[in-house]
Amino acid sequence: MNDHSRFASPFTRVRLVRTAAAATCTAALLLAAADADAQRNRRRQAQPQFSDATTVTVVEVPVQVISSGAPVRDLTRDDFELLDGRRPVEITGFDLVDLSLVEGKPTQKQIPVAARRHFLLFFDLFFTAPDSVGRAQQAAADLVLTSLHPTDLVAVAVFDTRPRLVLGFTSDRSQLRQAIRSLGQVQVSETVVRDPLGLVISDIGAALAAGDEVAGGTQTAGGIDAGAMLSETRRELQNLQEQAERGNEASRIAAMTQGMSALSDWMASVEGRKHVVFLSEGMPTRVLYGNQGLTDEDRASLLADSEAVIQGRTQEVDQQSTFGDSSAQSAMERMLRQFREANCTIQAVDVSGQIAGEAGSRRGSLLQMAKDTGGEMFSNFTNLGDAMEEMLERNSVTYLLAFQPGNLKQDGKFRRLRVRLKDAPRGTQVVHRPGYYPPRTYEQTSPFERALGSAQAVMGGVETGDIDAAVLATGFPADSGKAYAPVLITARGEDLLAGVEGSVLPIEIYAYALDEDGVVRDFFSTRMGLDLAQAGAAIRQSGIKYWGHFDLDPGTYSARVLLRNDITGRRALVTGVLEVPGDGTVLQPPLFPEPPTKWLLLREDPSEQRQDVAFPFLLDGAPFIPASRPEVARGGEAQISLVAMNLAAGAVSVRAQVFGPDGEEVTQGGEVALDQSQASGGALSRLNGKFVAGKKLDPGDYTLTVTVTDSANGQHSSSTPIRVL
Template sequence: MKRAMHEDPGARLPSPPERQAETDRRTGCQRPAAPPACSPGEAPMSERHRQARWIPLALGLLALGLVAPLLGQKQKFSESTDVVLVEVPVQVTDKNGDPIRGLTAADFEILDGKKPQEIVQFEVIDLMSAELAERPKPVPIAARRHFLLLFDMANSQIDSIVRARQAAFDLLRGLHPTDLVAVATYSLLHGADLVISFTSDRWQVEQAIRSLGSPELLKQRSSDPLALTIAEREGSSDEGSISEDMDSLAAEHVQEMNRLAAQADREALVSEAKTYAKRLKDLARVLDSVEGRKHVVLLSEGFSTEFLTGEQIQGGASGGNRAVESGRLWEVDSQERYGNTELQNDIEDMLEEFRRADVIIQSVDIGGLRAGGDVRGQRGDGKGSLVTMARGTGGGFFENFNRLDEAMAEMIQSTSVTYLLAFQPKDLAPDGSYHKLKVRLKNGPRGARIDHRAGYYAPKPLSERLPIEQRFDLAEVVMSGYDQGTVEANVLATPIRVPGEPAYVPVLIEVDGPSFVGGFEGESLNAEIFGYALNDEGEIIDTFSEIAGMDMAKLGPSLLQKGFKFYGHLDLDPGTYSVRALVRNGATGDFALRVATVAVPEEDSAAPSLSPPLVPEPLGTWLMVREGEAAQKERQVDFPFMLGDQPFLPAARPRLAPREKAQVCLLGYNLDDKLEVEAWVTDHEGNEVKGGKVTVDKQPKRTKQGDQLLGELDTKGLSPGEYQLQVTVRHPANGSASSSIPFEVVKR
C-alpha cells in the first residue's frame, strides 16, 4: 500500500500498530471503537490508498532501462558511509578435495592489487560442526552458499524442462539449512527473469520451480516486493499454490519457444545466441551485488557450438572443406567455418563478468540422450556451449542428473568450511571500478588448494544502482537475521492468541526522525517498510510491506522532532519465530533492520508465557502510521493494548527520565496467583545493576487479550544510559517464562 502523510488536528490510534512507514486516516478526537492515536492538538495524518505495485524482476529489460525503481519511488540516492569493509570468503582444501580445518588469520595474506591488506576481521564457519547451531548470531551472508537455479526455456524442449524441475527438487534436499536458493528463467521473450530471490524458504523455492515464474500458474501469488516469497501459504498443500493445469500451460509456453527457434535461420540463431550472452552478462553483473560465492545451476540443452567454433569441429568433408582443398577460398564462409568472432567475444565477456562476480556455473545438459526425432532443428547439439560456460567459470558440466547429485554432494563437502576474511581498503573511490584480489596461504599444508573471489567492485552511488540490485541488497539484509543499518529503530512484537485461529501479532516499529531523514532535502519522501516472520526452518510464514509517502513541507519538522511509529500485524500459528522488520528511506537508501524473537504459545498449553514488558508511552510521542486498510480488515480482533477500558500504545524502547516511575504491564497466558514473579534491571550487557526498582502486583487480571500483571519501574538511582528490564515468572507445577525489553534513562 502507498499513502501520503499530512498533518491535521485530532486523530485516533490505528487499530493494529506496526512498523515504520504508513499513514493513518484520522477524523477528529472523539473516541469510538479505536483508541486515540495522538493527543488533542497533535496533528494526525490523512491517507489516500493505492495498491502497492508488484514489479517483476525482469533482467531482460535492464539494457532498455525499463525496470521501475524499487516500490515505485523515483530514486535519488546519497552516500552515507566512507568506510568500506570487503569480506572475502575463502575455502582451503587438501589434494583429495577435503576441507582443511584449524587455520587462523595469521595463516592468510590478502593483496588488493599488489598492496597487502590488514585482516581486520576473521571468522570460521564450519557447516559440519555441532557448534554451528549454538552460534550466538546467524552465519554471515558472505559465508553462506548461494545457489541460483536457472531454467533455460529458450534452448530446451518440453520434456527436458519437466526433468529439470524434478532434478531441481532433488537438489534442494541435499543442501544445508544455511544455504540460500534463488530461481530464475531464461526465455526469448523476457530474457533472464528472477522468479524468487535468494531465500532460506525451501517451500517457496519449490513453488518457484513448479510455476517457472508464470503468475497464472499460481493459485494465490504473494505480493512480496523483495521476491523472498512467491506464493501465499494459506490453504495450500504440499503441491503448493500451483494450479492443476500447470504442466499443460508450461508445455504450451516451452513449445512455442521451440517452434520459433526451429523456424529460425542461421543468422537469426547467431543473433539469438548473442542476445543470450549479453543478457546473461547482465545477470552476472547483478549477481555481483550478492555477497559470497554464487553457484548458478544452468539447466539447459545449450546452443550449437558451431556458432562459436565453426564447422571445423564437426570433421568430415563439408562444402567449406572441399572449397579450401581446391583453393576456392572466395566460396568459404569464414563465420560458418571458423565461428562467429563477435559471438565468441560476447561469450568471453559474459564469462569474465561471471568470474568477477564470484559466480561458478554448473551446467547440466537436461536433454540427455536425444531421440532421432529431435525437434531442435538447426539448433544442433548444445553440449559444447554448456561445457564452455562451465569450464570458463571453474564449474562442471554434467550430462545426466545422477552425476550432478554426486558432484553437488562433493562440492557441498569441499565448501563446508569457510574462512571469512575482511579488510578495509583505504582511499577507495566510489566509482564502481573493479579491484583484483589475491589471497595467499602462509605456512599452509603441502598440496593445499585455496579458493576465493577473484576481486570486488568498489561501491558506486545508489543512483547508479539498478532497482534489482537494490532488491538483492534488501533481500540479503532480511536474510542476514541480525540488527544492522544506519537508521536508529526499534521493534516490539507481542503475540495475542485468538481461539481457533492463528495468533494476531501486533508489530510496532519506532523510527528515529533525524537518522531516517539524514541529509534529504526534497519535497516528498517515501518510507518503505517490510516485515517477515521466519520459523526455525527458515520458512517465511507471513509478511507485510507498506509505503508511507511523506509531504516534507508539512511533516518535515514533526518528523525530525518526533520520528514515526508504524503499527501492523502478522498472523502466526503456535511456534517460535524470528520477526525481521526492515525500514528504508526510499530517497537515500539508508535503512534499519531490527530482529525480534516471538514465541506464540499453544492454546492448550498449561505453561506460563510472557510477552515483552509493555510500558505505555505518552500520546503524541510519535507521528503515527498504520498498515493499509486491506491488512486491517484481514483480522477482526479487539485492540490488544488495554489498561482497564483505556487503550494505550507500548514503547518498543522506553525513554524514561531519572527518578521517573513508569507503569509496566506484563501480558501473557496461564498467569495465576501461584506464580513467583522476579523483576530486575541490568545494563545493556546483562549485568545486574544497583538502582532502579521494579514492583509487580502478583494478582493477575483476566482480559480479552490475555492475563495481565501490573507493575511499576522506578528509575531512581539509575544514571543516564541503556538498560534492560528483565522479568521471570515461575509456576510451581507448570514451569517458567522470561521476557525483557531495553530502555533508556535520559535527561530531559
C-alpha cells in the same frame, strides 16, 4: 463490540504523498533468525557491513581453502595474507563458518550474509527442449530438498526471451518447491497481495505445462546426405540455408549472453559466494567454436569443405562454420568475465539426458561456462544432489576476511584482490572473490538491485543499518481465524531526514514473519510519502512509529523489518522474537507504556486492519501504546505490563535480569515490582507493575529479560531491548 474509536485516536492524520508504486518484481535475488538479543548485539558489533550511506567502506572477502579435495578447517586470521592490488592490507575482520558444525533450525544460528552460500537455480527455456525442462525441474528439486544445508539461500530464475527471477534468495523450502514446479507460470488473483521483494510467490494450483515458455522451439541441425554433397549447386544452396540458420542461432546466443550478463550484474549486488546452477542443454557449440565439438555429420561436412578448398572452390566454404562466430565468442568471454568479477561460479548441469557423443555439439558451451568461472559441469547423473556432493563439501567451510581500503576512488574501476595462505602445503587451493568495485551511491542502483539487496538483508536476519530503529512484535488470540500479531516499528527522525532536501519524506517498510524452519508465514509492506510541511516538526522531534500486523498460527517466529528512506537509501534492519499463543503458556515481551505524543503515529490502511479483535494493550482497563524499545533513566522507574496466556491460576513471582551488549548479565541491573494483588488466571493475564533500573547502569542499550513463575512452579521468560538514558 470492539471500541475502535479508542484504537484509532492516537494516530496522526498526515497527508501521505503516495510515491509511485514500484513495478512488482516477480522476485528479487537475494536466513538466520533470532538468537538471544545479546548474541545479535555481539554479531552486529563484530561483523562490518556495507552501508548505503557510510563514509567508511568495508570489503568482505569470503575464502575457501581446499587441500586434497577437502576443505581445510581451523585456520586463523594469522594464517592469511590479503592484498588489495599489490598492496598488503590489514585484515580487520575475521570469521569462520563451518556448516558441519551448524545444525538445527535455519533460524537458530546467525551467519554473516557474506559467508553464506547462495545458489541461483537458472533454468534455460531458450535452448532446452520441453522434455529436458522436466528433467531440469527434477534435478533442481533433488538438489534443494535433499542436499543443500538448511542455512543455504536459494533463488529461482528462468531465461525464455530474457532473464526473469521467479523467487528471491530464501531458505523457505516450501516456496522453492513451488517455484521449481511453476517456473513463474502462476496465475495470480487480483485480490492476492504481492510481495514486492519476491520472497513469497502465490500458491500454485497446477503444475507447469511443459514447454509453454520455450520461445520459438529449439534449433536442430539438419543432416547432409551423400547425394547432396555430390551436387555443387545443392551444396551452395545448403550453405546459404545453414548460414541463415547459424545467423538465427548466433542471434539467440547473443540474446542469451546479453541476458546472462544482466544476471551477473544483479548477482554482483549480492554479498557472499554465489553459485549459478545453470540447467540447460547448452548453446550450439559450432556457432561459438567452429569445428570444435563436431558430430559425425559435422565431420562429413568438414571433409567436403576440405575437398572444396583443395579444388579452389573456396566460395563453397563457410568461414564462420570453420572458425566460429567471433562476435558470439567475444560476447561469451565478456559475460564470463562479468561472472568472475561478481564472485559467482557457474555450476553447469546438462539436462539433455544424452551421452557425450550425442550431446557433444552443445555440451562444449556448458563446459566453458563452468571452467572459466571456477565451477564444474555435471551430466549423466541420477540425482543432482549426489553428483554435487563433493562440490558442496568443498564449499562447506568459509573464512570471512574483512578490510578497509584506503584512499578508495569512486571511479567505478574493478580492484583486484589476492589472498595468500602462509606456509601452505603444496597443492593447497585458495578460492576467493577476485576483486571488488567501489560501492555505488543509492541513486546509481536500479530499483531491482535495491529490492534484491533488501531481500537479502531480510533473509540474512542480521541487524544492521544507519537508521536508529526498533521493532516490538506480540501475539494475541483472536475470536476467529488466525492469531493477531501487532507489529510496532519506530525510527529516529534525524536519521530518516538526513540528506533529504525536498518537501516529501519517502519511506518504505517491509516486514516478514519467518517460522523456525525459515518459512515466510506472513508479510506486509508499505510505501508512503510524508508531507514535511505538515509532519516535519513532529518527525524531527522524535521520529515515526508505524503499526502493522501479521496473521499467524501458534508458534515461534522471527519478525524481520526493513525500513528505508527511498531518496537517500539509508536503511535499517531490525528483528525480534514473536511468540504466538496456542494451547501452551506464552509470556509476551515486557510492555512499557509511552506517551502517544512522543512519535508521529502512523498505521496500516484501514482496509488492511483486523476488525475482529479488541484493542490488545490495556493497563488497568485503559488503552496504551507500548514502546518498541523502552527508555528509562539510570536508577529511574517506568510502568510495565506483563501479558501472559494460559498461566496457572494464583499468585505469581517475577524476576528481572539485565544483559549488556556483550551478553553478560549486569549485577543489580534492575528489578520488577508488581502492583499489589496481582495474580494470574484464565486464558489471558495482565500483570502490572514497575521496572526500576539499576543505579550503576551506564547509558546505552541493554536487554531486559523477565521471568514469571506461576502457582504451578512453571517458569516463563521473555525479553525486550531497553535503552538507559
